[in-house]
Amino acid sequence: MSNKIPYVNILQSAICIPVSDEVPIALDIKILPDKNIPAESFFGVWLLDVSGSMGGDRLENAKESLIEQIGILPDGTIFNLITFESKVNEIIKDVKITNKSRQEIIKKIQGITERGTTSLYTALEKSLEILRKYSRTNGSLAIRKIILISDGEPTDVHVRSGEENDPNYQKYFMLAKEALEYKSSIDTVGALGEHNVYLMYEIAKLSTGKYIFAENEEELKTKMIIATEQTARIAFSSPTLAVTSITGDIELEDAAQYKPTVIRMPFEKINKRESKAYLRSFEAGDTYQILVKGKIFIDKNNIQTETNVKVLELDFDFGKDGLRETKEIFITFSSDSSKFKLNQDINRKYANVFSQAEEIADCTIRGDAAATQKIQGDETKKID
Template identity: 75%
Template sequence: MSSKIPYVNILQSAICIPAAEEIPIALDIKILPDKNIPPEAFFGVWLLDISGSMAGDRLDNAKESLIEQVKILPENTIFNLITFESEIHEILTNVKITNSSRSDIIKRIDKIQDRGTTSLFEALEKGVGLIREYVRNGGNLSVKKIILISDGDPTDVQVKSGDESDPNYQKYFQLAKEALEYKSSIDTVGALGEHNVYLMYEIAKQSAGKYIFAENEDELKTKMIIATEQTAKIAFSQPTMQLTGILGKIDLEDAAQYKPTVIRMPFNKVNDQLANATFRSFEAGDTYQILVKGKLYLDKSKINMEVPNKILGLEIDFGKPEMKIQQDITIKFSTDPSKFKLNQDINKKYANVFSQAEEIADCTIRGDAQATQRIQGDETKKIG
């Protein structure tokens, strides 16, 4: 984790406007983490599908990838490997990566064989349970990651592909939200085009993780390795943003990252004057840009005309007491139309980004993994 506060620049859509009780506002936040940080140890849980559909090259490449990942994991990383088919199997739990332990881990991976169906829910439940236990026992590694690899639909808690209203989806998403509560994200790797795209994408999104699509066996191997390399280079693990209404109520409507890739972010309304959002983890050297959109409901009696008014308090917490950025968002209210000023570029950008986000949502429901990756950008290549 970086000890240096990143560069942060915040632009806003409304700069000088007429006074009103309801004001739309959009913020464009740019964050540049330090690029000069070495790979760091993390707490990792790998959930590997070994059901019958993974037989052959898929499983062979996944195993080869796991072995390569073990070779490059930073010392003191805590390694957990759970395989799942009709049952789940705790292959390794809470093993610290050292020069001597790597060879033992590799031998255990070599012995993995395919079998059975796909108990994905039970595996995810186990993975989140390991994170919960680690946090409650005082684990000191800041970065905590679950990596879920699967090529099929779950057969334990079944869901209907193409029907996002199926209530069983919420059982999976609740686990994703619990992981987020423990400052852990879930990266999902959809192997080939046969996985449940909506399920895997939403698990990642709702935990502020990454959805990664592997089109073939070679990509499965390569992208798993890259995802682990990216995790080891996290500069800030799931920073949070808090918005506080100063002159009235706030309604945060949407938040999305659009660089290096496009994805909506979890956010919630705490009360009428407080809302927050969770960012994706920031990796060293990448450029991150986030759009936040909402409405302000102001008490006009508190507005001072022709001077800047503090309307919002913004705080970004990068995970340490000394790693917070606080900034007031101000707007000038005027009766003179010649002074009115809006940043139309932000509004245009918002329309484009959220149009892409809606298109991604449609693609995931249809089960179109290729289109999802094309629009959002490849998480392992960072194509924005």
């Protein structure tokens, strides 16, 4: 990962406003990681669906993709491969990538065949067990990733497609949140539109990973490779943003990323004055833009007018010791309407991005993978 704090710039909606008990504020945050970062080794767990529906070209393309990925993985990467069908199989566990181990891994991948049904929950649970053990033994690799590839509905812990209130979904989502606790994200690759889109999308979102849709067998192969290349170019893994109000209580809506792709990132309320959001990993050379919107509740009697008043502190933790930066947000309160200054463009932008995020949520519940990808942007192409 990078040892250099990225460029961070913040635009705000409220610049000079009248004094009020309730102050609306919107922020447009731009983050630019250094582009001159070499590929870096990481800890990875690949979960490959080998159930009957993955047979034929799907599985062969997935295997070819894995073999190509082995060739491009940086030396020192820790490689784990789990296949799942009616049961879960640990094919490769904690193998460090070297010239010698690459050949041994490829032989094992070539021997994989399809069979059975889709024990997706059990496979995800196994990946968390491996991740948990690595984290608790102080594994040295800062970048940690689980990659889940599937084309079907889970058959071990069933969920009902189109019914997001099915309580079984929460069992999967708890695993996604646990991955986040161990500083790992889960990238999900949904193959050919026959997977549970809502399940795969939410697993990725809740763990700050990527949801990737492969429309055909060839895309399955190439997008798996690109996702691995992107992981090796992560500049900052598991970054967080803490927002603290200086003048009173605060209520924040979701953060909404709109570059390079569209995704909502919910805030966790720490206390009345502080909230925290887990951000997507930042990759070398990409531009990240995030919108934050909320309200600050203040005591008007304690606000000094006609001067800059510090209202917020934004603490960026870039996931590595010493890589933190605090940005301060000031507002001028005035009784002179001729001085009022607002940047309404940020509010309009937030409304548009939030609307897109809502549309994505509707598409995932309907199971429309192509529409989901079209609105959010292709995670393997990073289209604006």
